[in-house]
Amino acid sequence: MTQQPTNSAASAGGVAAPPPTGPVRLTINGEEHTLQIAPWTTLLDALREYLHLTGTKKGCDHGQCGACTVLVDGKRINSCLTLAVMHEGEDITTIEGLGTPENLHPLQQAFVDHDAFQCGYCTPGQICSAQGLINEGKARTEDEIREHMSGNVCRCGAYVGILNAVKEVVDKESLEPRK
Amino acid sequence: MSTTNYIGKPTSRVDGPAKVTGTARYAGEYAVANLAYGYVVSSPIAKGKITKIHADEVLALPGVIQVFSHENVPSLAWFDRSYKDLVAPGGSPFRALHDAEIKFSQQPVALVVAENFELARYAASLLRVEYEQEAHETNLETQRAKGYEPGRGKTGFQPPPPPRGNPDKAWEEAPHRMEAEYVHGAQHHNPMELFATTVEWRGDGKITAYDKTQGVYNVQQYLTKIFGLKKDDCRVVNEYMGGGFGAGLRPQYSVFLAVLAALELKRSVRLTLTRQQMFSFGHRPHTLQYLKLAANADGSLAALQHHALHETSHFEDYTENVVNWSGMLYQCENVKLGYQIAKLDVYTPLDMRAPGAASGSVGLEIAMDELAYEAGLDPLEFRLRNYAERDQNQDKPFSSKKLRECYHQGAAKFGWDQRTQAPRSMRDADGKLIGWGIGGGVWDATQQKSAAKASITADGKLTVLSGAGENGAGTYTIMTQIAAETLGLPIEAVTFKLGDTELPEAPLQGGSWTAASVGTAVKNTCEALGEKLLKLAQKMDNSPLKDAKPEDVEFVNGQIRLRADANQAVVLRDVLQASGETKVEADSSAMPNMLKQQQYSLHSHNIVFAEVKVDEELGTIHVTRVVNAVAAGRILNLKTARSQVLGSVVWGIGMALMEETVMDHKFGRYVNHNFAEYHVPVNADIHDIDVLFVEEEDDIVNPLGVKGIGEVGMLGVAAAVANAVYHATGKRVRDLPVMIDKLL
Numbered sequence: 001m002t003q004q005p006t007n008s009a010a011s012a013g014g015v016a017a018p019p020p021t022g023p024v025r026l027t028i029n030g031e032e033h034t035l036q037i038a039p040w041t042t043l044l045d046a047l048r049e050y051l052h053l054t055g056t057k058k059g060c061d062h063g064q065c066g067a068c069t070v071l072v073d074g075k076r077i078n079s080c081l082t083l084a085v086m087h088e089g090e091d092i093t094t095i096e097g098l099g100t101p102e103n104l105h106p107l108q109q110a111f112v113d114h115d116a117f118q119c120g121y122c123t124p125g126q127i128c129s130a131q132g133l134i135n136e137g138k139a140r141t142e143d144e145i146r147e148h149m150s151g152n153v154c155r156c157g158a159y160v161g162i163l164n165a166v167k168e169v170v171d172k173e174s175l176e177p178r179k
Numbered sequence: 180m181s182t183t184n185y186i187g188k189p190t191s192r193v194d195g196p197a198k199v200t201g202t203a204r205y206a207g208e209y210a211v212a213n214l215a216y217g218y219v220v221s222s223p224i225a226k227g228k229i230t231k232i233h234a235d236e237v238l239a240l241p242g243v244i245q246v247f248s249h250e251n252v253p254s255l256a257w258f259d260r261s262y263k264d265l266v267a268p269g270g271s272p273f274r275a276l277h278d279a280e281i282k283f284s285q286q287p288v289a290l291v292v293a294e295n296f297e298l299a300r301y302a303a304s305l306l307r308v309e310y311e312q313e314a315h316e317t318n319l320e321t322q323r324a325k326g327y328e329p330g331r332g333k334t335g336f337q338p339p340p341p342p343r344g345n346p347d348k349a350w351e352e353a354p355h356r357m358e359a360e361y362v363h364g365a366q367h368h369n370p371m372e373l374f375a376t377t378v379e380w381r382g383d384g385k386i387t388a389y390d391k392t393q394g395v396y397n398v399q400q401y402l403t404k405i406f407g408l409k410k411d412d413c414r415v416v417n418e419y420m421g422g423g424f425g426a427g428l429r430p431q432y433s434v435f436l437a438v439l440a441a442l443e444l445k446r447s448v449r450l451t452l453t454r455q456q457m458f459s460f461g462h463r464p465h466t467l468q469y470l471k472l473a474a475n476a477d478g479s480l481a482a483l484q485h486h487a488l489h490e491t492s493h494f495e496d497y498t499e500n501v502v503n504w505s506g507m508l509y510q511c512e513n514v515k516l517g518y519q520i521a522k523l524d525v526y527t528p529l530d531m532r533a534p535g536a537a538s539g540s541v542g543l544e545i546a547m548d549e550l551a552y553e554a555g556l557d558p559l560e561f562r563l564r565n566y567a568e569r570d571q572n573q574d575k576p577f578s579s580k581k582l583r584e585c586y587h588q589g590a591a592k593f594g595w596d597q598r599t600q601a602p603r604s605m606r607d608a609d610g611k612l613i614g615w616g617i618g619g620g621v622w623d624a625t626q627q628k629s630a631a632k633a634s635i636t637a638d639g640k641l642t643v644l645s646g647a648g649e650n651g652a653g654t655y656t657i658m659t660q661i662a663a664e665t666l667g668l669p670i671e672a673v674t675f676k677l678g679d680t681e682l683p684e685a686p687l688q689g690g691s692w693t694a695a696s697v698g699t700a701v702k703n704t705c706e707a708l709g710e711k712l713l714k715l716a717q718k719m720d721n722s723p724l725k726d727a728k729p730e731d732v733e734f735v736n737g738q739i740r741l742r743a744d745a746n747q748a749v750v751l752r753d754v755l756q757a758s759g760e761t762k763v764e765a766d767s768s769a770m771p772n773m774l775k776q777q778q779y780s781l782h783s784h785n786i787v788f789a790e791v792k793v794d795e796e797l798g799t800i801h802v803t804r805v806v807n808a809v810a811a812g813r814i815l816n817l818k819t820a821r822s823q824v825l826g827s828v829v830w831g832i833g834m835a836l837m838e839e840t841v842m843d844h845k846f847g848r849y850v851n852h853n854f855a856e857y858h859v860p861v862n863a864d865i866h867d868i869d870v871l872f873v874e875e876e877d878d879i880v881n882p883l884g885v886k887g888i889g890e891v892g893m894l895g896v897a898a899a900v901a902n903a904v905y906h907a908t909g910k911r912v913r914d915l916p917v918m919i920d921k922l923l
Binding site: 017053059060111118124157159162 | 191192194195196197198199200201202203204205207208210216236237239240241242295296297298301305369370371372373419420421422423424451453454650651652653818819821822823825826827828829830853854855859860861862863864865868
């Protein structure tokens, strides 16, 4: 049996040149950044490779795992499925913008208290997703939280802790008037 | 009252704040100057030859630096032994870009290096590679007759013990009998973090490889042998690992390729694999198991046969202990165990959480359930009647075994006595079928050689070093607890560093042995430092400890004090200041006490109770409740240990209901090689899970009395779920995962 499959979609001969770079202005965690990047750069890669904000994780690059979740104008999105250039003028919040080791955000503290992670790789995405869920104001019951946190895969299987951590913060927040 | 006793407490992870804030640094995240990016091109065929690589086309793109392939890889180490890592199985290890031969689908055939990630990915997508395809064989079912018994080769592999009694005759004569085959497909580890390596070029042929690995020393010796580097010139670092589960036990082709590129280009290089490529370097093998069990009228096991066949590659004999456990979990005089592997055109399988035992416990524990029903016995009662007081494989007593307590405490917690035996006899208020099932297992308690170093400064801050790994198991935390308690310091005063070949050598992070191995080394080292501190204390004017021997004193609450009289104490910080030393150091190591250990069988055990609810109209299965009772020696940290077992249950649920990497035999390729189609449990799949630790005192396994809990918790989970499905529906599914179509 002889066949000659090839890897590539490109035809023989010349290949198209990569696109030129240009300035992209992003507001991340309240700070303005201007990056000189090609328009095909995802928001995730812009954060990790150009801004060294590596708290946002790459787990699949296909919107299937949620590790890259960030908040854009308060809404949670998969930063691997969107281009950086599409987010000029928007307010981007990453895990680094929620809290610091010395001054943890309530969700971050709850995740530590409930041991809602093991390896920690999905954790920033889980926490950003949980903040997005709180902003949405939808989830109140345990089943709702489980369902609405199911876009964030945790291979260590820390789901029991994640549920308890998110529930603790949701319960606390619900005592206060919603903004 | 001591406030510095930390061992056993549910201490929160000391690395928690770093992980929840995104400041923990993983392999592909180190900021290094002048970084080039690599992207791997993978083979679309399973077997054949590369006939042409059109590298010139992509090299013409501005910003593309190099295309590495077998055509331009420099001369490297020649002999197989240079490519053998510490846990390599027998055979000839795969060498990436070595020659034109394709041995498995998704084999790396080229590495494109470019000035940035986007360009490297683009160029890789354009690279034309031509192949001459040959017929492949990837189907284990067709290779049943070609199974063979592998030799020893891989560390930790034990061929099955010889048969005992006369299992065939005993089976024929017994009143209750069963025989069946059990199957599960290939499964992939899929840690959340993609395999990645950042190689920092330090000039002059010196590199630091920040690599995703469960063993920095294993990677270092692999790289130094292949590339002819000196150890000092090849530092390997892994401070945090985003999950391993065995995927990082062996050095992967990603680290080889990244280092190759860095050395050739004399430049720093980062290489991150894709999720799809994570299905190309090892998996839990597709395994067929045949069980033939019989019971006497009194419910005692009359005969037990367990035979397994699983896949391996054409180039290595991957082995794991699948059937051996069946000769020791239950008392039986007539036992025969068999184990074979068969070669396929796939990559070599790789240890994956509880390798062998996770598979073996599926076969044994579903078979035990089947036989319990044949004998008309409650499955738990059946296990109690066959309780093994002694390891019959080795004919040795257990160093400790509290499995009976696990049975009783787990049953009480779960409410097992409310179960009715008949299938389809329990329903919930909504009419859904309820099923309750059990399954359990046994895992090795081992200790490996390990070293550590400790230093304390005049301000009372202790730093402890050992090149161990942190992949989520809690190594940072438990080592900090052990060090703090041993020297009586507040936990905040202790820093534990790991994951670096510049630190004292520790074993691979795997096999559930880190707590026992590194923990004992940390304890010994801190005790050695304590003796030095005692000597300094004795030099102080009017020291109340002047005549004390090391065994007469204890380190508690920042003091050294006499055990006999706690008032006779000195403050540690005063000792350091009076000594005039800026730093006091000690190093030590730990080895298993073979003389003591070889008289015993050293094992952890568990039993899992699972409840499923099945919607008969839709066929959907939900695992609504699990109790996992574990006897694994001393528990060092209730919080992190519980998380390990919770995670194991999630893994078991995945194995039972979802996980299977499906091979398209026409192409010899896994078709669901991504997170959308390789299903792992998500939050909505997981409900109530209870973890019970039945503590065992055991001074034989190691001085800490710890057996390890990373793997034992997964045993029996998949079987318990499958057994619960039978109890709910009356349908016995013997090929995992149990999916809707198998219930229709």
